[in-house]
Amino acid sequence: MDTRIRDSFARQAFLQNLGAQITHLEKGCVQIEVPITPQLSQQQGFAHAGVAFSIGDSAAGYSALTMIDDGFEVVTSEMKIHLLAPAIGTHLRAKGGIIRAGRKLLVVEADVYALQADGSERHIAKLMGTMVPVPL
Amino acid sequence: MDTRIRDSFARQAFLQNLGAQITHLEKGCVQIEVPITPQLSQQQGFAHAGVAFSIGDSAAGYSALTMIDDGFEVVTSEMKIHLLAPAIGTHLRAKGGIIRAGRKLLVVEADVYALQADGSERHIAKLMGTMVPVPL
Amino acid sequence: MDTRIRDSFARQAFLQNLGAQITHLEKGCVQIEVPITPQLSQQQGFAHAGVAFSIGDSAAGYSALTMIDDGFEVVTSEMKIHLLAPAIGTHLRAKGGIIRAGRKLLVVEADVYALQADGSERHIAKLMGTMVPVPL
Amino acid sequence: MDTRIRDSFARQAFLQNLGAQITHLEKGCVQIEVPITPQLSQQQGFAHAGVAFSIGDSAAGYSALTMIDDGFEVVTSEMKIHLLAPAIGTHLRAKGGIIRAGRKLLVVEADVYALQADGSERHIAKLMGTMVPVPL
Numbered sequence: 053m054d055t056r057i058r059d060s061f062a063r064q065a066f067l068q069n070l071g072a073q074i075t076h077l078e079k080g081c082v083q084i085e086v087p088i089t090p091q092l093s094q095q096q097g098f099a100h101a102g103v104a105f106s107i108g109d110s111a112a113g114y115s116a117l118t119m120i121d122d123g124f125e126v127v128t129s130e131m132k133i134h135l136l137a138p139a140i141g142t143h144l145r146a147k148g149g150i151i152r153a154g155r156k157l158l159v160v161e162a163d164v165y166a167l168q169a170d171g172s173e174r175h176i177a178k179l180m181g182t183m184v185p186v187p188l
Numbered sequence: 189m190d191t192r193i194r195d196s197f198a199r200q201a202f203l204q205n206l207g208a209q210i211t212h213l214e215k216g217c218v219q220i221e222v223p224i225t226p227q228l229s230q231q232q233g234f235a236h237a238g239v240a241f242s243i244g245d246s247a248a249g250y251s252a253l254t255m256i257d258d259g260f261e262v263v264t265s266e267m268k269i270h271l272l273a274p275a276i277g278t279h280l281r282a283k284g285g286i287i288r289a290g291r292k293l294l295v296v297e298a299d300v301y302a303l304q305a306d307g308s309e310r311h312i313a314k315l316m317g318t319m320v321p322v323p324l
Numbered sequence: 325m326d327t328r329i330r331d332s333f334a335r336q337a338f339l340q341n342l343g344a345q346i347t348h349l350e351k352g353c354v355q356i357e358v359p360i361t362p363q364l365s366q367q368q369g370f371a372h373a374g375v376a377f378s379i380g381d382s383a384a385g386y387s388a389l390t391m392i393d394d395g396f397e398v399v400t401s402e403m404k405i406h407l408l409a410p411a412i413g414t415h416l417r418a419k420g421g422i423i424r425a426g427r428k429l430l431v432v433e434a435d436v437y438a439l440q441a442d443g444s445e446r447h448i449a450k451l452m453g454t455m456v457p458v459p460l
Numbered sequence: 461m462d463t464r465i466r467d468s469f470a471r472q473a474f475l476q477n478l479g480a481q482i483t484h485l486e487k488g489c490v491q492i493e494v495p496i497t498p499q500l501s502q503q504q505g506f507a508h509a510g511v512a513f514s515i516g517d518s519a520a521g522y523s524a525l526t527m528i529d530d531g532f533e534v535v536t537s538e539m540k541i542h543l544l545a546p547a548i549g550t551h552l553r554a555k556g557g558i559i560r561a562g563r564k565l566l567v568v569e570a571d572v573y574a575l576q577a578d579g580s581e582r583h584i585a586k587l588m589g590t591m592v593p594v595p596l
Binding site: 332333335336337338339341362363364365366367368371372373374375377378381382397399400401402403404405406407 | 468469471472473474475477498499500501502503504507508509510511513514517518533535536537538539540541542543
């Protein structure tokens with residue numbers, strides 16, 4: 053499982069260019085982090101909603117991938133994100149999870165946190181959506 | 189209106205780094221395009237869902253901004269995206285629109301298309317969500 | 325197509341008890357109406373959001389059913405509704421539509437209108453979601 | 461708080477007609493139950509998605525109402541529901557909760573369970589959405 057996911061992640065040029073890394077990986081729960089740099093900001097100087105979406109969606113998708121057979125990938129069918137607070141801090145951390153793992157589709161979620169200089173987490177976004185397994 | 193939106197867009201480092209540009213701007217409808225480069229790809233080689241989200245969300249948000257008073261910005265409260273087809277082509281084009289413009293919040297949408305080499309558009313994503321005006 | 329959908333609708337006790345009727349049926353677009361009665365109201369005296377959801381979801385689902393093979397039903401996987409205005413009027417009318425008809429799932433939408441005494445339509449809700457075909 | 465919510469609930473003709481009752485009420489968490497009767501069924505004989513939506517949305521809304529000042533109501537701005545399993549059992553139970561309570565809007569959630577004859581709960585739906593406070 054580990055190798056399959058890390059190989060897939062290494063091919064994700066977009067996430068690599070954001071500076072994203074997998075920081076935790078267990079069955080049903082993958083965590084992705086990205087440093088908050090000026091390059092990721094929107095017009096107010098906070099990290100763009102698209103960054104929180106990208107790592108939240110990816111954490112949810114890789115969490116789904118840990119649940120399914122080798123020989124399959126997952127693709128996002130739909131995803132909703134609520135932005136809860138400004139993305140201010142040193143890093144963003146997305147924690148994926150599984151709400152229901154079906155055969156044809158998986159309902160997934162992710163919580164995104166902004167890490168503060170003192171090490172605390174601020175909850176800045178919540179995602180819930182649908183992943184579909186597709187043959188490799 | 190035009191200046192306010194182009195100034196805001198110029199401060200969006202994340203969108204600038206994606207290579208995004210505003211290609212159409214009228215009241216209630218802003219269009220954003222980004223070239224599909226290898227840097228934006230996910231593990232299958234198509235543009236990452238986070239790219240379609242980012243320009244769709246931004247096109248919807250700037251469409252909302254054209255509807256409200258000077259002295260306000262908008263922030264995304266929540267957004268749902270359906271991914272309809274792989275993001276394959278030369279560019280992604282997001283067209284924002286307004287479903288309902290209220291005083292406290294605006295319901296917005298965006299359609300994202302992948303431009304093909306022959307100039308045709310392929311519908312690859314649809315977004316619907318909520319924008320909230322906040323004082324500058 | 326017509327018979328299959330009307331038979332399915334006739335078995336929908338919940339919709340029947342709401343007083344719902346199919347008022348239009350063509351490939352990709354089914355319309356359902358319900359009279360706004362005091363029995364459907366919420367605490368402010370307007371029709372409850374659950375009524376708009378129920379007929380919108382059903383109009384979208386039957387629109388999906390017109391697109392797929394005999395021997396299958398559709399079930400709602402997920403659905404988002406935006407409430408745009410109070411449900412005040414004589415009837416609610418939901419118009420379903422198809423955004424993308426795939427083999428494993430269909431992305432659908434519905435618009436819900438409150439009919440006014442003068443015959444005009446007021447847009448009160450918009451839905452977008454996912455239907456999954458399942459064998460009968 | 462208790463009286464305000466029970467009074468509001470008593471005016472909800474639609475929920476009353478479904479047979480819904482508030483079975484738990486504390487700050488940030490209201491629970492609503494409804495018996496699964498043949499009158500609530502869809503074409504397959506399970507409770508209609510509209511029933512799960514209606515009590516989930518209401519449980520989330522009343523949970524929000526416990527968080528805000530007297531003199532205000534809440535209305536649903538948007539709500540997404542994932543249907544996770546068929547609504548088979550003796551009752552449906554919706555448990556509302558708060559994700560973030562802001563001044564202008566509240567992000568809420570609800571989990572809906574089908575109670576089995578042996579007293580166990582089956583998770584059949586999950587909702588996440590936005591409530592807006594409005595003056596009474």
